[in-house]
Amino acid sequence: MNEHARAPNSGGEDDLALIELVLAGDRRAFEPLVRKHERRVFRVALAVLGNSEDAEEAMQDTFIKAYRHLDQFRGESRFTTWLTRIAVNEALQKRHARKESVSLDEAPDVESKSLPGRFEPWTSNPERLYGKQEIRELVEGAIQALPPIYRETLVLRDIEEMSAEEAADTLEITVPALKSRLLRARLLLRESLGRHFEERRPLPTRILDSAKRLRNMMKVMTGTAGR
Amino acid sequence: MATLTCKQALAHLSDYIDEEGSAELRRALEDHISWCRRCRVVFDTTEKAVKIVLDVEPFEVPLAVSARLYTRLEEVLSEK
Numbered sequence: 652m653n654e655h656a657r658a659p660n661s662g663g664e665d666d667l668a669l670i671e672l673v674l675a676g677d678r679r680a681f682e683p684l685v686r687k688h689e690r691r692v693f694r695v696a697l698a699v700l701g702n703s704e705d706a707e708e709a710m711q712d713t714f715i716k717a718y719r720h721l722d723q724f725r726g727e728s729r730f731t732t733w734l735t736r737i738a739v740n741e742a743l744q745k746r747h748a749r750k751e752s753v754s755l756d757e758a759p760d761v762e763s764k765s766l767p768g769r770f771e772p773w774t775s776n777p778e779r780l781y782g783k784q785e786i787r788e789l790v791e792g793a794i795q796a797l798p799p800i801y802r803e804t805l806v807l808r809d810i811e812e813m814s815a816e817e818a819a820d821t822l823e824i825t826v827p828a829l830k831s832r833l834l835r836a837r838l839l840l841r842e843s844l845g846r847h848f849e850e851r852r853p854l855p856t857r858i859l860d861s862a863k864r865l866r867n868m869m870k871v872m873t874g875t876a877g878r
Numbered sequence: 879m880a881t882l883t884c885k886q887a888l889a890h891l892s893d894y895i896d897e898e899g900s901a902e903l904r905r906a907l908e909d910h911i912s913w914c915r916r917c918r919v920v921f922d923t924t925e926k927a928v929k930i931v932l933d934v935e936p937f938e939v940p941l942a943v944s945a946r947l948y949t950r951l952e953e954v955l956s957e958k
Contacts, residue, residue: 678955679955681951681955682948682951682955685947685951689939689944689947690937690938690939693937693939694936694937697937703940703943707943707947710939710943710947711947711950711951714951715950715951715954718951718954718955719954767888767916767920769923770916770919772923773922773923773926777930783934786930786934787934787935787936790930790931790934790936791936791937794931794936794937805931809931809932810931810932810935810936830892834888834889834891837891837892837895837927837928838891838920838924840927840928840931841920841923841924841927844927844930845923848923848926848930
């Protein structure tokens with residue numbers, strides 16, 4: 652089931668029960684907490700850092716820090732929010748340690764690039780054009796191609812479903828700055844996905860997509876998928 | 879609210895998608911996209927993009943990455 656299909660607090664009670672067990676000395680109760688949240692933590696770290704190796708390290712550090720500081724979780728916010736904040740902090744620290752200048756992410760041409768440039772409607776049924784896995788790969792590629800400050804904003808708001816206030820607080824920026832980044836992120840994503848989902852796509856794109864589908868089918872048939 | 883320009887409408891695209899902002903703003907945005915085809919397409923396709931992103935639940939943890947996480951946690955959980 653998708654996160655958004657759940658009631659906002661469902662699952663939170665399970666988290667609290669597990670946290671109480673861990674704090675009472677049952678260390679094994681931490682593992683189900685990790686299982687439940689590892690994907691979210693990995694995704695957030697990947698959004699901030701942009702590559703799997705660094706995201707893996709940030710994920711490990713996040714869970715170790717959460718375990719060691721679990722007694723500081725006050726239950727005022729949801730556990731997911733608390734944990735996501737730790738994950739973003741760990742990832743941001745790693746990014747700073749890489750001495751990446753965030754100002755590079757805000758190249759002046761991003762503003763013009765994020766202005767809409769495609770005005771064809773999308774197909775109402777992308778599943779007719781692509782398989783589920785292909786759609787996921789297209790989305791993952793489009794998100795990974797976003798500049799980091801837009802990528803992290805989009806992931807916190809549109810995938811982890813944090814409120815604008817929570818996301819701004821987590822990224823230590825103002826709510827207006829968060830909203831401005833989110834708008835750009837969504838517009839850039841739309842441009843990127845539009846190449847694949849428009850009703851009247853340019854012929855070269857359609858031919859390339861068909862060739863890719865054919866190649867994937869051949870891989871599956873010959874058992875070389877994933878190589 | 880006065881008729882919106884395309885630039886003003888675009889600035890409120892997220893309010894439209896997230897169903898935030900006043901009823902008056904919503905009416906002004908709906909009025910704008912009722913006659914402006916380009917903005918209607920941009921609003922509609924951005925909304926679709928946001929929905930697709932949520933629906934596909936992107937980025938799984940690779941199995942090997944997950945396995946290494948549990949190995950490292952095992953060490954930490956068994957510390958005295």
